[in-house]
Amino acid sequence: MLESKGLNSPPIQDQIFMRVFKYYKSNKPQPSLEQVLNCEYNTALEVPMVQKQIISKEDLRASTLGLQECKNWKIFEFERHPRLILIKNPFTSYGQKFWIRKCLEEYPKKPNKTNIDLERHIEYWWQECFEGNECDKKLQKKLRWTTLGYHHNWDTKVYDEENKNSFPEELSELCDIVSQQLGFVGFRAEAAIVNYYHMGSTLSAHTDHSELNLQAPLFSFSFGQSAIFLIGGHNKSLEPSAILLNSGDIVVMSKEARLCYHAVPKILPASTQPWNKPEGYISIKKKGVNYKYIDQAKLISEMGLNNDNQEWSKFNSYVEESRININIRQVLKQNQKSLLDCNSNNT
Numbered sequence: 001m002l003e004s005k006g007l008n009s010p011p012i013q014d015q016i017f018m019r020v021f022k023y024y025k026s027n028k029p030q031p032s033l034e035q036v037l038n039c040e041y042n043t044a045l046e047v048p049m050v051q052k053q054i055i056s057k058e059d060l061r062a063s064t065l066g067l068q069e070c071k072n073w074k075i076f077e078f079e080r081h082p083r084l085i086l087i088k089n090p091f092t093s094y095g096q097k098f099w100i101r102k103c104l105e106e107y108p109k110k111p112n113k114t115n116i117d118l119e120r121h122i123e124y125w126w127q128e129c130f131e132g133n134e135c136d137k138k139l140q141k142k143l144r145w146t147t148l149g150y151h152h153n154w155d156t157k158v159y160d161e162e163n164k165n166s167f168p169e170e171l172s173e174l175c176d177i178v179s180q181q182l183g184f185v186g187f188r189a190e191a192a193i194v195n196y197y198h199m200g201s202t203l204s205a206h207t208d209h210s211e212l213n214l215q216a217p218l219f220s221f222s223f224g225q226s227a228i229f230l231i232g233g234h235n236k237s238l239e240p241s242a243i244l245l246n247s248g249d250i251v252v253m254s255k256e257a258r259l260c261y262h263a264v265p266k267i268l269p270a271s272t273q274p275w276n277k278p279e280g281y282i283s284i285k286k287k288g289v290n291y292k293y294i295d296q297a298k299l300i301s302e303m304g305l306n307n308d309n310q311e312w313s314k315f316n317s318y319v320e321e322s323r324i325n326i327n328i329r330q331v332l333k334q335n336q337k338s339l340l341d342c343n344s345n346n347t
């Protein structure tokens with residue numbers, strides 16, 4: 001049996017994850033990024049990723065939700081982490097702008113919950129940041145998380161039927177498209193945490209296990225600045241892999257990977273701004289497309305709002321200094337209607 005060093009330090013086997021976390025978190029000295037997996041270039045010495053062949057057919061909803069044609073998506077799985085999936089930025093730049101704006105302008109609005117609620121009530125955070133002549137940077141930096149759908153309870157870690165609001169339709173549709181492409185059947189987006197990181201922010205090692213349904217995958221969308229994402233095993237004794245996540249990347253933690261320890265030890269300046277990439281017109285098929293949740297016309301008009309560069313510039317200034325991560329889970333079991341519905345005993 002391994003022994004820990006002192007009374008207050010974690011057992012030695014848990015220190016393996018912590019050691020890697022501290023290494024990448026450090027500013028003095030700066031860590032080497034040589035071992036960080038960058039699927040953009042796939043240059044790691046032993047190729048630890050396998051490119052997955054897409055099994056599904058084209059989804060006509062994709063362009064409306066800001067996604068490129070599904071046949072062009074680059075999907076990876078990791079040899080060291082079975083069922084951890086990475087889709088390298090499948091978004092159009094219009095799509096990235098759309099999702100960034102949603103996370104700033106709309107999702108933190110009431111009745112959704114944010115960390116600022118612990119201090120004071122703000123009805124419309126984004127608007128309040130621009131109440132005066134200048135942007136209130138202090139208030140802008142205060143926002144660390146917003147919860148949607150079933151609200152994550154940070155103290156008890158227990159979801160509650162009384163503590164939920166409607167889940168954004170466009171996010172449900174986005175997850176439906178991605179999950180179908182990956183071959184997951186029946187995924188329902190029911191809870192989300194939107195994380196807002198600034199340069200220097202970190203997220204410590206944890207597993208996400210509050211959901212009743214741990215068979216369903218977890219979807220994680222990243223926008224803005226880049227991050228080092230650490231993922232290990234079911235306890236902290238496995239040396240985690242470090243993966244570079246850039247704007248637009250989607251991480252899916254499914255099956256064996258769903259309950260793995262993970263963390264964000266560092267935010268890195270993005271080397272490019274895919275959300276501002278000049279892009280030709282992406283045609284949207286208007287007729288004969290079957291959406292499950294959204295109103296197509298509404299979404300197309302919202303997407304168009306970002307054509308106005310002056311409007312967009314406020315959101316742009318934010319993501320030039322921050323990273324946004326949308327972390328989406330299914331809470332209920334497959335045939336469960338609510339948390340009070342206890343008849344369900346299957347997954």
Ligand SMILES: O=C(O)CCC(=O)C(=O)O
Binds near residue numbers: 193195203208327
């Ligand atoms: O920011 C990330 O990439 C991960 C966020 C996360 O793990 C969480 O919200 O549970």
Ligand SMILES: [Fe+2]
Binds near residue numbers: 206207208
């Ligand atoms: Fe997490």
